[in-house]
Amino acid sequence: xxxxxxxxxxxxxxxxxxxxxxxxxxxxxxxxxxxxxxxxxxxxxxxxxxxxxxxxxxxxxxxxxxxxxxxxxxxxxxxxxxxxxxxxxxxxxxxxxxxxxxxxxxxxxxxxxxxxxxxxxxxxxxxxxxxxxxxxxxxxxxxxxxxxxxxxxxxxxxxxxxxxxxxxxxxxxxxxxxxxxxxxxxxxxxxxxxxxxxxxxxxxxxxxxxxxxxxxxxxxxxxxxxxxxxxxxxxxxxxxxxxxxxxxxxxxxxxxxxxxxxxxxxxxxxxxxxxxxxxxxxx
Numbered sequence: 001x002x003x004x005x006x007x008x009x010x011x012x013x014x015x016x017x018x019x020x021x022x023x024x025x026x027x028x029x030x031x032x033x034x035x036x037x038x039x040x041x042x043x044x045x046x047x048x049x050x051x052x053x054x055x056x057x058x059x060x061x062x063x064x065x066x067x068x069x070x071x072x073x074x075x076x077x078x079x080x081x082x083x084x085x086x087x088x089x090x091x092x093x094x095x096x097x098x099x100x101x102x103x104x105x106x107x108x109x110x111x112x113x114x115x116x117x118x119x120x121x122x123x124x125x126x127x128x129x130x131x132x133x134x135x136x137x138x139x140x141x142x143x144x145x146x147x148x149x150x151x152x153x154x155x156x157x158x159x160x161x162x163x164x165x166x167x168x169x170x171x172x173x174x175x176x177x178x179x180x181x182x183x184x185x186x187x188x189x190x191x192x193x194x195x196x197x198x199x200x201x202x203x204x205x206x207x208x209x210x211x212x213x214x215x216x217x218x219x220x221x222x223x224x225x226x227x228x229x230x231x232x233x234x235x236x237x238x239x240x241x242x243x244x245x246x247x248x249x250x251x252x253x254x255x256x257x258x259x260x261x262x263x264x265x266x267x268x269x270x271x272x273x274x275x276x277x278x279x280x281x282x283x
Contacts, residue, residue: 005035012041027079034076034083071136080125088120093133149225149234151196155218157241158197163188163210185209 004025011021018029025032035041072090075081081089084105091101098117103110120126164187171182185208187201200211219242226235 005039008032008035009039009041012036030081030083031077031079034086037083037087038076071133075129075133078129081129085120085123085126086129088117089126089129089133092121093130093137149222149232152218152222152225153234153238154194155197155213156215156222156238158194158212158215160210160212163193163198163212 004027008021008025011024012032016024018032021032022029075086075089078086087105088101091104092098095101098121099110099113102108102113102117102120106113106116108116121130164185166183166185168181169184170179172179187208187210197213198210199213200209202209222238226232226238229235
C-alpha cells in the first residue's frame with residue numbers, strides 16, 4: 001500500500017501547490033509542508049541522492065526512512081502543531097536540549113534560541129507531544145533492560161563445554177613409528193553455539209584457545225541488580241543456579257556491600273574498609 005506522503009511527493013514534483021495537495025489528500029497545508037521537510041522533496045534535483053540509503057528495499061517503505069517505530073511518524077501527522085513545532089518535538093525528545101533543538105529547526109541565533117526554546121516548551125500541545133514521544137522511548141528502554149539481564153544470566157552461567165571439547169587420543173608418529181597420547185581441543189560449530197558470549201578465539205603456537213565473556217563481572221552485576229530489584233522474574237532462576245555453583249563469590253560480594261553500607265550509616269573519623277576487615281579477622 002502506497003502512503004499518502006508518497007503520492008503527494010509525486011504531485012509536488014509535478015508542480016502541484018501545497019493547498020491543492022492538502023485538499024486532495026484531506027489534510028492540512030502544515031502537514032504537507034512537514035512531509036516536504038521530512039522526506040526532502042526537491043523539485044530541482046535531477047536524480048535522487050542514494051548516499052546512505054540502504055540497498056535492500058522493503059515493500060511500502062519510503063527511501064531513506066527508518067523502519068523503527070519511534071513515534072515520529074505520528075508527530076509529523078499531528079495537525080495541532082506547525083511543521084516547525086513537529087520537528088522541535090522530535091529533536092527535543094532525542095536531545096532534551098531546548099536551545100539546540102530550536103536552533104536546528106528555526107536556524108536562529110543562540111541567544112534567540114535560549115529564550116524561544118524554553119518558551120516553546122510551555123505550550124500545552126508541544127509539551128503533550130513531547131511526553132508522548134518520551135513515553136514511547138521509556139517503554140523501549142524497559143523492554144531492553146530485560147534483554148540485558150537475560151544476557152548477563154547467560155554469561156554468568158555459560159558452560160565452556162558448549163563451545164569446545166577436550167581430551168586425549170593416541171597418535172602414531174610416522175617417522176619413529178612410536179605411539180603415544182596427545183592432548184586435543186576441538187571447537188564446536190559456530191551455528192551450534194551462542195556466539196554472543198564468545199569474547200575471543202585465537203590460534204597460537206600452543207593451539208586453539210577460546211575466551212568467553214567475563215563470568216565474574218556478570219555475576220557481580222547480577223548480584224547488585226537483584227539486590228536493587230528483588231522482584232525481578234529472573235531472580236529465582238539466578239538463586240537456583242548460584243546454589244549449584246561451588247564458589248562463594250556472590251556471598252563475598254554481598255558481605256562487602258553490607259560492609260560499605262555499615263560504614264556509610266555509622267561514620268567514624270579516619271575509618272576505612274581495611275580497618276573494618278581487620279576487626280572481622282580478629283573476631
